[in-house]
Amino acid sequence: MAIWVDADACPVVIKQIIFKACNRTKIKATFVANQYLSIPQSPYLSFIQVEKGFDIADNKIVEKVSANDLVITQDIPLADEVITKGALALSPRGSLFSKENIKSRLNMRDFMETLRSSGVQTGGPAALDNKDKQAFANELDKYLARNKP
16 A cells, blocks of 8 residues: 655645655655755655656556555546546545546546636636645545555
8 A cells, every 4th residue: 555646736734744644654655746845864765757748657657556555646537547546536625536436537537627728817726725635634534544554
């Protein structure tokens, strides 16, 4: 059991929550990004730097993930791929992606992408707030409690 973090787009505050949680519970987390990421020295934290390019980090996570691992990502297609492999996916806002909800989320993502490509201004996601951080920390703690080493 391990945690994989799609680190290129993961907010700093969420990374800090993961650092603390993994050190506290002694569960390993690997951060995957296409640019250098400074992480605290810890036997429970590691970093894989991949080449720059579209979906290179995502592909590395899909290659390495195992059933029951947890992937932290806001990338819905990546969440879909890891769920297909039997892993769990959690967004930095605390939303747990599942077999039951991932297809509808993919459909909504594709719909919004179609709107944007046709020139409709859809705006981006709201800034991460304290409610989002707490929701993420709560979901991460539930996962860690169920998967103690």
